[in-house]
Amino acid sequence: MKSLKIKLPVGQAFFQAVLWLLVFCVAIEAFARTSAGRNFFQYESYGSSHPHFDPQVIRIKAREVQDGQIDCIILGDSQVLYGIDPTIVEQAYFDSTGNTIHCQNFGLGGLKPITAYPLAKLLIKNFHPAVIVFGTDLFDYTAVQAGSDASIMSSPWVKYQLDDFSADGWLIENSNSYRSYLGADRYLLNGEENANHIEVNGHSLKFSEKTNMSQQEQVDYFDSLLDRPEITGEQLDGLHELLALNSAETKIVLFETPVDPIFFTLQKFAYNRKVYPDFRNMLENEAAYVNTDLWLTQETIQIPTDGWYDIVHFNKVGSEYFSRLLGEHLSGITFRVTGVVWCGVGGGGGGGAPPRSENLYDCPRDPSLRSG
Amino acid sequence: MIQMTDLFSKLSITSNGFFVFVLLTLGIYYLVPKKAQNYVLLIASYLFCFTWDWTFATILFASSIVNYWVALKLDKAEDSAKTRWVWIGVAANLGVLLFYKYFDQTSVYFFKALLRIGLTNELLILDLLQPIGISFYTLQAISYLVDVYRKQIPANHSFVEVSLYLGYFPKLLAGPIERAQNFFKQLQADVEIGNDQLVESFIKIFVGLVRKLVISETIVRMIPLGVFAAPQKYSMPDLLFWWLTFAFVIYNDFAGYTSIARGVSGLFGIQLSPNFEQPFFSTSYIDFWNRWHISLSNWLRDYIYLPVSRAMLRRNPSGRYWPNLVIPPLVTMIVSGIWHGAAPHFILWGALNGLLQGYERVQKMFAKKTSIPLPRWRQISNIVVTLLILILINAPFKMDFTQTLAFWSGLFRWGIIQTLSIHQIIKPILAIGLSFFIDVMQLPAKDELGLLRLSKPAKVFLLTVGLLLLFLSTRQAAVAPFIYQEF
Amino acid sequence: MEENEIRSKLRKFICTEIMNDAEYPLKYDEPLITSGLIDSFSLAQVGVFVEIEFQIYIPDPELTVDNMNTIDAMAARIKEKMG
Numbered sequence: 001m002k003s004l005k006i007k008l009p010v011g012q013a014f015f016q017a018v019l020w021l022l023v024f025c026v027a028i029e030a031f032a033r034t035s036a037g038r039n040f041f042q043y044e045s046y047g048s049s050h051p052h053f054d055p056q057v058i059r060i061k062a063r064e065v066q067d068g069q070i071d072c073i074i075l076g077d078s079q080v081l082y083g084i085d086p087t088i089v090e091q092a093y094f095d096s097t098g099n100t101i102h103c104q105n106f107g108l109g110g111l112k113p114i115t116a117y118p119l120a121k122l123l124i125k126n127f128h129p130a131v132i133v134f135g136t137d138l139f140d141y142t143a144v145q146a147g148s149d150a151s152i153m154s155s156p157w158v159k160y161q162l163d164d165f166s167a168d169g170w171l172i173e174n175s176n177s178y179r180s181y182l183g184a185d186r187y188l189l190n191g192e193e194n195a196n197h198i199e200v201n202g203h204s205l206k207f208s209e210k211t212n213m214s215q216q217e218q219v220d221y222f223d224s225l226l227d228r229p230e231i232t233g234e235q236l237d238g239l240h241e242l243l244a245l246n247s248a249e250t251k252i253v254l255f256e257t258p259v260d261p262i263f264f265t266l267q268k269f270a271y272n273r274k275v276y277p278d279f280r281n282m283l284e285n286e287a288a289y290v291n292t293d294l295w296l297t298q299e300t301i302q303i304p305t306d307g308w309y310d311i312v313h314f315n316k317v318g319s320e321y322f323s324r325l326l327g328e329h330l331s332g333i334t335f336r337v338t339g340v341v342w343c344g345v346g347g348g349g350g351g352g353a354p355p356r357s358e359n360l361y362d363c364p365r366d367p368s369l370r371s372g
Numbered sequence: 373m374i375q376m377t378d379l380f381s382k383l384s385i386t387s388n389g390f391f392v393f394v395l396l397t398l399g400i401y402y403l404v405p406k407k408a409q410n411y412v413l414l415i416a417s418y419l420f421c422f423t424w425d426w427t428f429a430t431i432l433f434a435s436s437i438v439n440y441w442v443a444l445k446l447d448k449a450e451d452s453a454k455t456r457w458v459w460i461g462v463a464a465n466l467g468v469l470l471f472y473k474y475f476d477q478t479s480v481y482f483f484k485a486l487l488r489i490g491l492t493n494e495l496l497i498l499d500l501l502q503p504i505g506i507s508f509y510t511l512q513a514i515s516y517l518v519d520v521y522r523k524q525i526p527a528n529h530s531f532v533e534v535s536l537y538l539g540y541f542p543k544l545l546a547g548p549i550e551r552a553q554n555f556f557k558q559l560q561a562d563v564e565i566g567n568d569q570l571v572e573s574f575i576k577i578f579v580g581l582v583r584k585l586v587i588s589e590t591i592v593r594m595i596p597l598g599v600f601a602a603p604q605k606y607s608m609p610d611l612l613f614w615w616l617t618f619a620f621v622i623y624n625d626f627a628g629y630t631s632i633a634r635g636v637s638g639l640f641g642i643q644l645s646p647n648f649e650q651p652f653f654s655t656s657y658i659d660f661w662n663r664w665h666i667s668l669s670n671w672l673r674d675y676i677y678l679p680v681s682r683a684m685l686r687r688n689p690s691g692r693y694w695p696n697l698v699i700p701p702l703v704t705m706i707v708s709g710i711w712h713g714a715a716p717h718f719i720l721w722g723a724l725n726g727l728l729q730g731y732e733r734v735q736k737m738f739a740k741k742t743s744i745p746l747p748r749w750r751q752i753s754n755i756v757v758t759l760l761i762l763i764l765i766n767a768p769f770k771m772d773f774t775q776t777l778a779f780w781s782g783l784f785r786w787g788i789i790q791t792l793s794i795h796q797i798i799k800p801i802l803a804i805g806l807s808f809f810i811d812v813m814q815l816p817a818k819d820e821l822g823l824l825r826l827s828k829p830a831k832v833f834l835l836t837v838g839l840l841l842l843f844l845s846t847r848q849a850a851v852a853p854f855i856y857q858e859f
Numbered sequence: 860m861e862e863n864e865i866r867s868k869l870r871k872f873i874c875t876e877i878m879n880d881a882e883y884p885l886k887y888d889e890p891l892i893t894s895g896l897i898d899s900f901s902l903a904q905v906g907v908f909v910e911i912e913f914q915i916y917i918p919d920p921e922l923t924v925d926n927m928n929t930i931d932a933m934a935a936r937i938k939e940k941m942g
Contacts, residue, residue, distance in 0.1 A: 001562045002409060002641035004402045010567045011574065013828060017835035024840065168847065181844060188795050189594065524918060551920070658898045662924075673899075678919040681903035682910075689911065691876035691904050701900060733900060741880045743894035 025177075032176035043183030047172050048155035050148050052081060052108045054186065055198045060104050060127065063200060070127050071101040072330070074202075075116055076135030079257040081107025083314035084135065085323040086201040092327025101130075105202030110148035113140055114238030117245070118153070122161045124250050131335040132250060133326070134242060135257040137298070138279045139312075141231040141239075207309035208316040218311045219266060226268045231279060239286055246290045251335040254287055255295040255326065258303060260311040293333050301325065383423045385545060385632050386584055393420065394636055401640060410532050410559055413540065413640065420541040421504065428503040431468070436535040438464055439513045443534070446520045447527035458521040462514050469510040472502050474714035507711060508547045509538040511671050516552040518675060525553045533559050542637040546629055548645045548667035555642075563641035576635030576820045579810065582838050583628030586845040587803045591621045594800050596791050600771050604778040609792050611782045617800040618770065619763045620807050623652065626665070631820045649818045650811045655754045657728045658701075660762055668708070677704040692737065698730030705729065717768040717776060724765050806841075865913070865934040872908050873930070877901045887930045899924055905933065915940045 031037040045054045064070055074084050086103035093101055106123065113136060120132050152158060160169025171178040197206040213221070246252040269275065280296060287294035307318025314322060383390045397416040401409055421429040442461035449457050516537065519525045528534050537555050599606055599614045630647040637644045645667050654660035661669050681700035688696065702723065709722025746754070764783075768776040813822030823831060866887050875881045877897050891897050902922040909915050915937055927933050 001406045001560065002402070002565060003406070003563075004565050006565075006570060007567055010570060013831045014574070014835055016832045017839055020832065020836040021839050021843075024836070182847070185844075188799050191793060191795050522918065524920065655895070656898070658900060662899055674919045677900070678903050678906070678922060681900070682907050682919075685904055685907035686910075689876075689904070689907055691901070692879060696904075697900075700903065729900070733898060736898065737879045741878050741883050741896060743889055743896050745894075 029175055029177045032180060037176070041177070041180035041184070043187045044179045045172075045182035045186045046155055046157040046179070047168065047182055048152050048158065050108060050110075050151040050155075051190070052198065052204075053152055053155065054183070056106050056108060056202055059198060059200055059202050060106060060123075063102070063104050063202075064127060066200075067102045069102060070104050070129050072103045072131045072133060072335075073106050073123050073127065073129045074103060074133045074135065074326075075106050075111075075120060075123070076257060077107060077111040077140070078109040079107070079137070079259075079313055080105060080135040081109060081198075081202075081204050082207040082309065083107075083257065083319045083322060084326065085203045085319050087203075088320055088323035089327035089330065092324045093331050096328050096331035103201070107135075107202065107204070108148070108152065111152070112149055112238065113235045113242060115149040115152055117238045117242040118158070118162055120242055120245055120252070122158060124245065125161065129250055131330075131333070132245075132252050133330070134252060134254050136239070136254060136283075137257045137259065138276055139226070139259075141235045141279060141282075142226065142275070203319075205316070207313050209309070210315060211310040213310065215262060215311065219262070222263070222311070223266050223268055226266065230275065231282060236282070243286055243290045243292065246292050249336065251292065251333070252290070253293040253295075253330075253333060253335075254283065255329070256283070256297045258297045258301060258322075260303075260308050263311050295326075295329050297322075297325075380423050383420055385542075385629055385636075386581065389423075394639070398639055410530075410536060414532055414536050417536065417539045417541040417544065420544065421539065424504050425501060427501075431472075431503045431506070432509065432539050433535070435465070435468065435509065435513060436531070436538050439516060439538065440528075440531050440534040443517060443520045443527035444529070446517065454521060458517055461517040465510045465513045465517075469506055472506055478714050505539075505544040505546070508549055509544070511549050511668075511711075512552070513538060515549075515671060515675060519552055525556075528552070528556055540637075540642075542633045542640075542642075543644055546626070546633075548630060548633070548647050549671050550645060550667070554645070558642045561641070565639070565641050569638060569641070571824065572821055573635040573638035575823050576631045576638065578635075578835075578838060579820045579823065580628045580631030580633075580635060581842055583624040583631060583807070583810065585628075586838075586841045587807050588621050588625040588628060590803045590845055591617050591800045594796060595621075599791075600775065600779070602778075603771065603775055603782050606782060606791075607786050608783050611779055613792060613797065613800075615767065615779070616760075616763055617804060619766070620800075620804050622769075623648075624807055634820070646819065650815055652759055652808070652811060653755055653815065654758055654762075655751065656758060657725070657732050657762065660758065661725075661729070668711075672704050672708055676707050677701065680704070694734055697733040697737070698727070701729035701733070702726035712769070715772060717772045720773065720776070721766065721768040724768070728761075728765060862934050862938050865937055866930050868912060869905075869908075869930050869933055872912075873897065873905070876908070877904055885930070887934075889930075890928050891930075892924045892928050902927055909933075909937060913937055913941070 032041055044058055046057045048054065060070065060073070072086075072089075074080055074086060074089070076084075084105050084107065086105045089103045090101055093099065093103075106119075108119075111119070116134060116136075120134070123129065123132065155172075156166045156168035157172040158169075160166060160173055172182070198204045211218070243252055243254075264276070276298075283294055283296070301322075303314070303318050304321055307314055307321055309315040309318070380389045380393065383393055393416075397412065401412045401416075404412055418429050418433075421432055439461065442457060442464070446454055446457045446461070516525075516534075520527050528537075533556055536559060537550070537552055540555075543550065595614050595618065596606075596610070599610060600618070603611055627648040630644075634644045634646070647666050647668075649663040649666065651660055651664040654663055677700050680703050681696070684696050684700065690696065703726070705726030706719055706722040708725075709718040709720070712718045712721070745751070764780075767779050771779055810822070813826075814820060816822070817825070823834060826834070870885055870887070871881075873891070874883050874885055878885075885896075889896070892899050892902075902924075905927065906917050906919075906922050909917055917936065917940070921927075921936070926936060
């Protein structure tokens with residue numbers, strides 16, 4: 001008993017509003033692309049709620065602009081984020097080889113192999129590093145309380161980068177003003193606390209000293225966090241896929257992020273004493289399968305006793321110590337070198353090497369000096 | 373690609389799937405012969421219900437049959453049998469409501485008591501899912517039966533119309549609670565939907581979306597997770613600020629929902645009742661309840677307050693006898709509290725509001741009488757004081773008994789956690805400003821159509837801003853997961 | 860009963876029993892509820908008063924602000940019910 005009698009035109013005000021909205025969007029985007037606009041919009045976000053993701057993407061992009069090329073990306077969880085200082089890795093590498101490489105830390109709290117794999121794909125696609133150094137340990141493969149993976153993988157930009165198209169993802173990739181809106185929105189939600197402690201090279205200095213928690217509190221805390229220590233297939237698949245990305249263009253190498261030996265006193269390990277040897281065998285098999293480098297550290301390296309922030313993370317002392325060892329270890333691995341300059345010992349041949357520079361950034365970036 | 377099953381799963385009133393569903397239904401509705409239109413609405417309503425759970429649709433259907441049948445019985449029965457039938461009908465409706473809404477919640481207390489005295493060693497929890505809309509269609513069914521019993525309306529012989537009265541999809545989830553008389557009239561009416569109705573519906577939907585998505589959801593995201601769960605940990609400024617903003621969440625969420633429901637229904641030529649009349653501009657507690665969730669307040673007035681009040685007055689007609697002033701609103705608001713939920717804090721909530729109304733009536737009794745309007749500043753201060761007291765008194769609407777006490781005492785204490793920072797309060801304050809702006813715009817005609825009465829450039833400007841805000845608010849950052857020292 | 864008589868009875872009842880101010884110069888067309896002189900809850904008292912005084916039952920749904928905001932409006936409704 002109802003009939004429809006619409007006379008056109010209808011809703012002109014609405015359609016005018018849509019037009020004005022489009023005009024507004026174009027204008028604001030044009031402004032955001034000017035240098036004044038870039039200064040005006042201070043914040044940026046790539047659509048993930050992970051507290052470290054946005055700052056890490058922003059920093060790696062800035063680093064690429066600054067240095068032209070990123071040679072090595074150190075990927076991993078909070079142990080990498082807080083524990084690896086890429087500047088020290090670069091310096092150690094330089095000291096060993098005389099070659100300059102640009103290393104960036106891409107550590108994200110709670111990152112698991114299953115998410116590291118798609119992220120590595122994304123990083124390779126965008127930054128073409130010569131090597132991705134993945135830091136991992138036993139606890140990435142045992143059932144642990146829900147991590148932060150969803151908060152990374154739900155970013156429309158991450159999905160877009162992995163060929164899962166969405167309007168949001170496209171906008172984040174292509175629109176400065178949209179990224180700025182998301183960034184401002186995130187700032188209003190969280191403040192600046194998340195980003196401030198992450199350095200330009202992706203290393204976080206937040207855990208520089210020692211935690212307030214007692215050792216027993218920490219042990220209890222992690223005991224409550226861990227399920228039974230069994231290696232789960234899901235994370236194993238993630239590692240497997242990640243290693244399968246190993247290519248002539250980008251080498252994928254593995255290292256074990258050590259924990260304080262006290263960690264192995266957790267009660268949960270009573271369930272399965274064999275889990276650590278199993279894990280070691282698993283890593284060795286996986287690395288051998290793609291013929292890449294694996295550096296086991298838990299039982300081979302002695303971290304200074306004052307090097308721990310807590311029972312799983314390095315503090316400043318520990319991170320300086322371990323980063324140097326990592327740089328030295330990397331110097332023994334061959335990978336495609338890009339932008340490496342002749343600027344130190346161990347290179348060249350013929351009539352005398354150029355003088356060694358104390359600061360590796362003093363090295364001239366001259367293609368004619370490049371090593372062959 | 374969006375999966376069809378995802379698009380049409382659990383249709384809520386702001387989901388994309390819902391708007392696709394409405395457009396499809398509208399297309400069919402205006403294409404079929406007029407006699408079939410109500411059938412289209414009924415089928416659509418059941419499909420809508422099915423997207424939630426098939427059992428919900430079954431319960432709704434059973435309820436429709438019972439109420440249709442009891443009303444017919446009531447119509448024909450003799451006086452004494454009539455009373456029996458109305459009680460059977462009301463009891464059946466209440467029984468289903470009590471069972472689904474309250475069994476699990478209340479049985480916990482019951483079985484805990486048994487546990488304590490050792491009569492049982494396990495809790496019986498049925499894990500019942502509360503059927504969508506059951507609180508709302510039960511009240512409508514009861515009012516229908518009582519109205520037929522009181523001979524205010526005849527029983528409806530069309531099963532389709534009775535089923536639609538209970539299950540009509542735009543109002544199924546959360547009302548408005550319609551009166552049978554008004555709703556049947558709408559179903560039977562010959563209405564032509566022209567440009568004006570289309571535009572009005574559009575504005576209602578638009579304003580509703582702004583209230584729900586831009587205001588309500590923006591504030592909700594900013595509220596710290598634990599602030600109402602563990603109020604004892606927070607400081608006075610935190611508690612006060614977040615609870616005041618939360619009042620705007622509840623208001624805009626519900627007013628937004630109602631506005632969308634009214635707008636969508638208008639597209640089908642059926643006008644649903646308004647639920648809100650700028651309640652935050654109320655000058656007294658009683659005034660507030662006449663402007664907040666109006667369809668529920670009206671229901672409570674007609675089926676609880678007036679019968680109770682009249683029964684008491686017949687015994688003692690004096691208006692100066694204080695129980696006559698205090699007890700009827702107290703009983704009414706306690707019933708309202710129980711309707712809202714089975715927990716003790718809802719009863720506390722109802723009792724407090726009832727007492728507030730009773731207090732207002734007694735106080736009015738002794739106040740100097742005048743109908744000369746108060747000076748402007750007195751009006752405004754009255755509004756502000758009324759609103760603040762109401763919001764603070766309404767803490768048990770959201771918090772349970774112990775949380776409420778912790779919250780109230782927290783208002784006089786400096787707690788451990790102080791989260792308030794400038795960047796955090798910007799968005800909630802802007803959202804509250806927008807809420808008041810919309811209210812002021814709606815004030816002159818007390819409806820959602822304030823936007824329509826503006827000049828064309830103002831209209832275009834506000835539509836542009838509204839569209840931009842809608843776009844941006846659906847793209848807000850998700851709240852970060854808790855990451856401290858995970859590996 | 861004349862409408863005027865109804866009005867004056869209503870006025871006396873409202874002023875003395877509801878407003879508690881017998882001296883108040885209440886006009887027949889003065890808004891009662893929207894002006895805040897009495898609240899909408901008091902309509903229950905009016906309803907029962909009408910039942911007792913005029914033997915007229917005003918159903919609950921009719922006891923609304925729209926129908927009963929002035930003495931004039933109340934009287935008209937009572938007169939109508941008296942037939």
